[in-house]
Amino acid sequence: MKQFSTAELQQMAQTLFGRQLSDREIQAYRGRLPTMLRTAGIIKDWEAGLRDIEPAAVHAVPVTQPKADDED
Amino acid sequence: MTKTNLVDLGVGELAPRLATGEVSPVALTEAVLARIAQHNERLNAYITVMEQDARAAAAAAEAGIRAGQYLGPWHGIPVAVKDLYATDGVRTTHGSLLFADWVPDYDASAVERLKSAGAIIIGKTNLHELAYGTTSDNAHYGAVRNPWNLAYHPGGSSGGSAAAVAGGLGMAALGSDTGASIRQPAACCGVVGLKPTYGRISKFGALPLSWSMDHAGPITRSVRDCALMLQVLAGYDARDPGCVDRPVPDYVASLAQDLRGARIGVAREFFFAECDTDVVSSVEAALKVLGELGATVEAIKLPDMQAAYAAGSLMIAVEAAAYHAADLRERPRAFSDELRAHLELGSFYTAVQYVQAQRMRRVLAVETQRAMAGFDAIVMPTVPVAATRIGEDPPGHVGLRPRNTLPFDLISLPAISIPCGFTGEGLPVGMQIVGHAFDEGGVLRVAHAYEQATSFHTQHPVL
Numbered sequence: 001m002k003q004f005s006t007a008e009l010q011q012m013a014q015t016l017f018g019r020q021l022s023d024r025e026i027q028a029y030r031g032r033l034p035t036m037l038r039t040a041g042i043i044k045d046w047e048a049g050l051r052d053i054e055p056a057a058v059h060a061v062p063v064t065q066p067k068a069d070d071e072d
Numbered sequence: 073m074t075k076t077n078l079v080d081l082g083v084g085e086l087a088p089r090l091a092t093g094e095v096s097p098v099a100l101t102e103a104v105l106a107r108i109a110q111h112n113e114r115l116n117a118y119i120t121v122m123e124q125d126a127r128a129a130a131a132a133a134e135a136g137i138r139a140g141q142y143l144g145p146w147h148g149i150p151v152a153v154k155d156l157y158a159t160d161g162v163r164t165t166h167g168s169l170l171f172a173d174w175v176p177d178y179d180a181s182a183v184e185r186l187k188s189a190g191a192i193i194i195g196k197t198n199l200h201e202l203a204y205g206t207t208s209d210n211a212h213y214g215a216v217r218n219p220w221n222l223a224y225h226p227g228g229s230s231g232g233s234a235a236a237v238a239g240g241l242g243m244a245a246l247g248s249d250t251g252a253s254i255r256q257p258a259a260c261c262g263v264v265g266l267k268p269t270y271g272r273i274s275k276f277g278a279l280p281l282s283w284s285m286d287h288a289g290p291i292t293r294s295v296r297d298c299a300l301m302l303q304v305l306a307g308y309d310a311r312d313p314g315c316v317d318r319p320v321p322d323y324v325a326s327l328a329q330d331l332r333g334a335r336i337g338v339a340r341e342f343f344f345a346e347c348d349t350d351v352v353s354s355v356e357a358a359l360k361v362l363g364e365l366g367a368t369v370e371a372i373k374l375p376d377m378q379a380a381y382a383a384g385s386l387m388i389a390v391e392a393a394a395y396h397a398a399d400l401r402e403r404p405r406a407f408s409d410e411l412r413a414h415l416e417l418g419s420f421y422t423a424v425q426y427v428q429a430q431r432m433r434r435v436l437a438v439e440t441q442r443a444m445a446g447f448d449a450i451v452m453p454t455v456p457v458a459a460t461r462i463g464e465d466p467p468g469h470v471g472l473r474p475r476n477t478l479p480f481d482l483i484s485l486p487a488i489s490i491p492c493g494f495t496g497e498g499l500p501v502g503m504q505i506v507g508h509a510f511d512e513g514g515v516l517r518v519a520h521a522y523e524q525a526t527s528f529h530t531q532h533p534v535l
Contacts, residue, residue: 017420032417035471036389040421042382043428055430056437058284 009033016040078103079240083297087145097148101130101192104150108241111535116214117236119155120163120196129192145300147190152242154233155196156203157183158277166279167199167210169406180277181309182246182288189304194242197232201411203281206252206473211408215462219533220499224459227257233291234261239535244301245291250281251481252474254289255489259454259502262491264298265291269510270484271316274309282391285481294529295520299323326513327520331365334448337372343452343476354493354501355453365521372450375439377479383429384482390426393418437483449518452476454489454502486512490519491528
């Protein structure tokens, strides 16, 4: 796996997450940032092909049982 | 029959003996408690052992069976529960300091179902902190150890459940799986672990990690025991908004079908890449066995699984960050440094990226279903790499451990891990079998046929 410099990670975080990371943050997250940046890159690569695609359902319509005192 | 013999038996073997009174639930429970007393200090599989409750439940089971009120194959069987599930009156830590003293006043749905079936809850198993990780090296409750080699991790996050089952410290266990957490520890510990279709088992009372990716499921010593446990756990529960109301088939009946005429796909492109050679050779040998059993084994081309992995890992990161946001802000020191950094990073992804991942999920699910048409199941290694030494994390292993399992949490297909070999170091290797949505019976069929033709499931670690 390529070892990124602090400056490279800062540049990628700005591009993909819209965040400016301090040197301290880069050090704290260095182990996981490259994978996250690669993930964000894959998502970006897919965007153009998703034009007519609706998101997968992550919402279920709540179904509640009527309470006894709601009944006439 | 000695106590040692008793804990070596499977649920399917014990059940008829318990039903007739040949085996006593009290004796069985004492045998498991003795095994826990002897080995848990080293294995660290349990956070809480429920001696008193288990003894009372065993006595009640014995009385019930004697009175002719036998409830079925789980009546009198000691079962371990991952400490992610609420247990009425019993501390439920979720492997976290946040919940170190939490004693729920209700049972999780899966626990309720096991109790209703007569199972004896023997204890709460250790796990990776808040179920977010794949080694079960818990900063607060200590590292769980792999029964096959105590220097090695057992996988995670349901590492305590898998270690308990493998070591005979419980006849079966509840686990949960968001990216790997049932199947990967099952593979590392040489036992069976099933992640069902999303919505098949209620998650009510289980701490969420990622709502849209979380699954409840069994960890057992054999495929038959897995089918028996799924039979009890599956079914609708209105308290879980993701739970699906559809009939529960007879899973044990599906084990009777052999593999003649079955068509099994081998997904090499993504799932065999980056695997250790011992893992590949074990799974290749297993494919030969499936062919000898009458199945047609052929290559299958699936959609972009690297993208499925990316979308799924993003979803877990974002949803976990959302669930724990308030505690992260107000009680940051209650999290280990590792998990705190992990959760903070989840909030880096943008809302747009999360929605794009959900759009990718729809495409990948449809394309996978299309690719699987005409196949009964697809197979691949459960984990590309075997367990490693506790405290050592070779480069890339964080990503490799859930690599082959996480895509099926995203796509929500049922998937089982069964033992299929050992590495040169004597650590178990698992094979994953994936089926069509809600066709857990089809997955169990293939797994059972393979298991009956091999002896890996009969080998137990010496503690």
